Amino acid sequence: MGIADRRIEDGNLMQAVAKLTPEKIKAAYELVTKGEAGARLSTYYQSCMRCGMCAQACHFSISHPDDPSYTPVGKMDQTMWKLIRQKGEVTPDEVYGMAQIAYTECNMCKRCVHYCPVGIDTGFITSLVRRFCYRLGVVPTYILDTAHSHSAVMNQMWVKQDEWIDSLIWQEDEARGEFPNLRVPLEKEGAEILYSVIAPEPKFRTQLIYQAAAIMHEAGLDWTMPALPGWDNSDMCMFVGDSEMMGRLKRCHYEMAQRLKVKRIVMGECGHAFRSVYDTGNRWLGFKDWPVPVVHSVEFFWELLTTGKIKIPKKFDKPVTIHDPCNITRGYGLMDKLREVVHMLCDKVVEMSPNREHTICCCAGGGIINCGPPFKSVRVAGNKAKADQLAATGVEYLVAPCHNCHGGLEDIIGHYKLGMHTKFLGDLIYQLMEKTRAE
Amino acid sequence: MQTLYNFATGPLLWASFAIFLAGSVWRIYSMIALARKKEMSVYAYMSWGFSFRSIFRWLTPFGTLGWKANPAMTVGTFAFHLCLLLLLLFAPGHAEMWDYNFGLAIWSLPEWLADTLTVVVIACCAFFAFRRLRVPAVRYVTTTHDWAVLLLVFLPFISAFLAKMQLGNTLFMTLLHVLSAEAVLIAIPFTRLSHAIFSPFTRAYMGSEFGGVRHCPDW
DSSP, rough: OGGGGGGGOOHHHHHHHHHHHHHHHHHHHIIIIIOOOOOHHHHHHHHHOOOOOOTTOHHHHHSSSTOGGGSSHHHHHHHHHHHHHTTTTTOOHHHHHHHHHHHHHHOOOOOOOGGOOOOOOOHHHHHHHHHHHHHTTTTOOOHHHHHHHHHHHHHHOOOHHHHHHHHHHHHHHHHHSSSSTTTOSSSOOOEEEEEEBOTTHHOOTTTTHHHHHHHHHHOOEEEEBOOOOTBOOOOOHHHHHHHHHHHHHHHHHHHHEEEEEEEEEESSSSSSSHHHIIHHHHHTTOSSSSSOOOHHHHHHHHHHHHTTSSSSSBBBBBBBBEOOOOHHHTTTHHHHHHHHHHHBBBBBBBOSSSSSGGOOOSSSSTTTTOGGGGHHHHHHTTTTTHHHHHHHHSSSSEEEEHHHHHOOOOOHHHTTTTOOOEEOOHHHHHHSEEEEEEO | OOOHHHHTTHHHHHHHHHHHHHHHHHHHHHHHHHHHHOOOHHHHHHHHHHHHHHHHTTTSSSHHHHHHHHHHHHHHHHHHHHHHHHHHHOOOOHHIIIIIIIIOOOOOOOOOHHHHHHHHHHHHHHHHHHHHHHHHHHHTOOHHHHHHHHHHHHHHHHHHHHHHOOOOOOHHHHHHHHHHHHHHHHHHHTSGGGGHHHHHHOOOOHHHHIIIISSSSOO
């Protein structure tokens, strides 16, 4: 049992591992564990009692009940604990396995924190293993490509400058068919709100920009979207372990907002981007607080609905269930606001169990879905736990305010034939709101 | 053997205390210094309120998701640590030592209760060993180090029990009790047993990060 028994071929993993030498591996180990990491890694390593209490926390180990190599402590034991035990003297083959575990078998969702009496942060350990692998270039092909895109064009999807502006104007054009006076204001200095999205929105979920524009327009808000780099709030560099680029991306995002002198940034329904601006990127930059306030969509919609800027004449009449994305619930405590928003939109809500901060992960986040097709079966098999939980609700609609969660949940819904449909809050609000300014 | 016993309960005991105290202070100090050098976010996020909220919550049996999901482990862990601490401070033999060395006449456990608590600790050690052998998730990550510290902690209790029951050579058992307990003291700052000194800090940090930054409980 262990990662060696389930190796999956990936182009870059194989190429990068072929170039490794014991010296390179040792140097990367020293850099990460002695140069960068500090007291947390050291105390976690020494205080982890190997008690196995975290085994019941992880969707991977719940989904593979007979295989202890999928438990959080099992994964740490095969990666960071092994590196420390062997003082960085591991083989290239072992590095391959470590990369496969860190990038494709741990979403860094931190559910295991709720199970560890000592208070060990397994997600943090995984991020250090990824940093080690990244320093050796041992990163799965697909996610490495998105990180390269960030480095080259400051967005995740190789969206060129003119394509970005063109996508916004295209959506404005489309929306003007429904709302004649609608604008997607670009580069408006001093606007109340700067709306930022992740690059997959212009790339393949463009309707979300249409919906956001419609909601802003109906609510009569003073808003703008940026035309220049920094518009993409996503961050795959954070997930590959490229901390330097993670810092550049976040700085670019905040500086773009400061250049436009906006009051605050509202971000789309994304989990990992929020983690990046609120939890990881800011730490790398040494920002305790954000230079420009950032508001997640869940909070923003809550504001619009409670202040009556958006009115819902008739609620969604089919029962729905709520998926709590880890980055904004375990990461930011939006459990209550999310529920309040969903209850303002839907007649009947069937809760999953466990839920709220104990939510079971979608198994797409943490960069796993971005590792691409070679690893799809890993995350689908690794999240039978969530599929069972969804099936138990017996409802047809699932609200999940996070792009990655949508991707992961749609895959398990398809694979386990659950016959459910996923919804963003924006989908529901756009569908249900009173459209006083529509034609 | 008597000479060795006198040595073990005299100079060796003081040396063990000294190594334990100095080692613990040094380990904690160096971790604090390391955190200050490398992880200022730890300082930025640390909060007394959230730290104690988390520590008290996790000191409550069945008060957290982890304890609820592992009921046998919860009973075993709490019983083990509680009995261990009670015996350490208030075992009748230890009370005599308090009196002899420091002139402190402290309350001590009745003999029958001390014996019972010793058996509980021994049973808990057996339970932990059983888990290491039979529970796949635990067996998979168990190393020699884990066995060594479990054995080390087990020795003072089994020897005390055998000495009390006058099974085997009582002087030898008592000597074994003293020596192994001293070994535990010395091992605390430098082995997996260091969770005894570090877990209040790791718990406090996790409580602070979840409470103050993540705005949700860490249990």
